[in-house]
Amino acid sequence: MTDGVARNEDVLIAGAGPTGLTLAVELARRGAGVRIVDAAPVPHRESRGKGLQPRTLEVLEDVGITERALAAGTTRLPFRKYFDGTHVNDTDPFADARPTPDAPYERGVLIGQWQVEKLLRERLAEFGVDVESGTEVTGFEQDEDGVTAFLADGGRIRAGYLVGCDGGRSRVRKAMGVRFDGTTDETQSMVVGDVEAEGISRDVWHQWFASDGAGVMLCPMPGTNSFQFQSGPELDADGEPLPPSLESFQRIFDRYAGVPGVTLTDPTWLSVWRVNVRMADRLRVGRVLLAGDAAHIHPIAGGLGMNTGIQDAYNLGWKLALATAGLADPGLLDTYEEERLPVAAWTLGISTELYARVREAVREPGTGVEAAAPPPMGTGYRWSSLAEPTATGDPATVGDPDVPRPGDRAPDAPCLDASGNPVRLFQVYADPRFTLLGFGAEVAGAVGKLGAEYEGLVQAFAIDGGDLRDHEGHAHRAYGVTDPALVLVRPDNHMALLTRDPDEVTEYLSRIVLITPKE
Structure with a gap:
């Protein structure tokens, strides 16, 4: 528990996912005093968002972890598609991609989100900063000189600025009074999880689809024995989705994969994903800012979520560091919202389009999730x-x-x-x-x-x-x-x-x- 008002830091970050951790590193390496807290008692080990795009690799090279991410993940994993139980093809959408002198990363890297967070935590520790786990920001008050954050345990933390990186249900965003405009489609959901599966090749991303548009995917996660499982939910007798479980995963797998003798085991993550398309109408209210999923959530197609959050943090970090040092013109922090809100809107639009494209593509024998290959991210801010x-x-x-x-x-x-x-x-x-x-x-x-x-x-x-x-x-x-x-x-x-x-x-x-x- 934090008793009284704790020491005054330049910046308090609520949430230690990829966004919050990237921002913490960016601030720490620029000499800003930073404190980062997370509501979870221990770091998770869930694959979640599982890919870093080429531009994000460039960003993380600057942050200092790209070599480690490339060593932990893989850049080459063909897609193996089956249709109505028959093997259709193996494809690699980036087979012809080559690095160039001006763009050294020609393809992204497949890596579990928990592994990215682990690398960022290790990098942050090199600057003498550790995540304070089991510490949740529930609200705040701000004045001309700073922000007082209120914690779930009754404690308080005083800082110059507060940044909410605390996910789609962000308590910081709610306390800001910022709108989170958009929609949630309860009719479209997916069950996801991490499981082990003996007898299935780990050299390809398996995608079993059926002519009714349903199916199941198993993606081997590098550096682990697990596969990420993705499928539509199993329905009960009334047509309502059943909660995810190892047993339902096995039944779905048996129905669509039709691979005898394969038993799914050791579930370390079971979850439901719903189609949410929402964006904050503002990213800054005084000394409080939003980044990552706290500011925008969208369909998973294209793998843009973790990447967009990391790039939010990269944009904000240097500006916030100058502000805390008293070197920034008052308008500099306003350019964070000016530059990143249009990117968030683009991300929502393109990921929604890609999700619709994939849902249609999986009904055809020749295509699969490669239909969700997004255009390049992070190309610039010419409007700024x-x-x-x-x-x-x-x-x-x-x-x-x-x-x-x-x-x-x-x-x-x-x-x-x-x-x-x-x-x-x-x-x-x-x-x-x-x-x-x-x-x-x-x-x-x-x-x-x-x-x-x-x-x-x-x-x-x-x-x-x-x-x-x-x-x-x-x-x-x-x-x-x-x-x-x-x-x-x-x-x-x-x-x-x-x-x-x-x-x-x-x-x-x-x-x-x-x-x-x-x-």
Whole structure:
């Protein structure tokens, strides 16, 4: 129990799922004081959302866990489809995908949600922060100086900001008075769980479908002996869904898979999923913010949920860190809602469309869940006020639609460092500051001057001017640079500015941060 009002932290995070943990790491590595609590008494071991998309792998590389996630999961798992008991095909929708210099992750990784959370907890512990389990935020009061969070055990925690990452039933969101607009379709539900199954290959994702549109899927979860089981629910004599159980899972499996001698055992998770399509109308009320499922929930098709939440946290982390340090212009935190609410709306729309597509596709012998392959996530925020077009100094390629613009995801590229060692731009961007790249000898002096003036806020590199060498030209091509140019990259690896004029870099930074350049 927390007695009295506990120590004042910069940020209190309610909920230690992938969203809350990512945000905690982002804040901790930027030096913000962070406290993260979770209502569950112990971490779960449930597969739940089970995939990380390529853009999320880029995000988690910056966070510091992508190599560990790739080692724990798998990037290659063919889909094996059966129709009315007959094997139809094996498919790999990403068979022809290849990494490129600007996009190193050509496919996502299959990994259990609990494993992602474990890796994030371990990363957070490297900064000296542990999750406080069995601690639930039930409400709050806020004033000009901070937030007092009320706990289920009667305790209180005082913090500068509170972020609700506490899921679709978020108590933080309810206490904010924020609407959660949308629908819940009780007629469409699915039973899911983690079970073991001897005698079934673990080299493919099994999908048994029938001409009536029903079926069952078993997906082997890497690093475990379990499969994730997915199916429509078993119905009772009145046509009502039965609660999930190992016995009902076995009956469903026997009916649709028709594989003799296979017994499902050792259930570690049994759950019901319903079609919810809901979104908060606001993500911020004063010093309290929402992220992840607390802000938006949607159909599972496409595997967008965990990914969207992680990307929420990545967008919010650097902005909140500047705010807690007293360095952010008051409007900077407003850009979190400005940038992420449209993404949430897109996610709800595309996942609903994909879910409908899958429900139709499984009735055909040739297709299955691959029909839910979503378009790329996290491509940028061109609409944002942080992506205002430059006024005078654009390079000559400004009109090229294939050239990234302010607000877009910043591409990767292989380079050489000052010692001639290979280094990728993504490795350079892992620094928590803004990154300034100067292309061409003509701007090298300005790059050095700006880096010195904004030392604590910006790291600066002259491309082919001693700091980094674009030895194969990939960086120039990725950023569409043919003439001298300055590229300012945000701490969340989106382009902030593309210009020739050093004064525009100074002007941009002065609009969003409260810092005086060094003389």
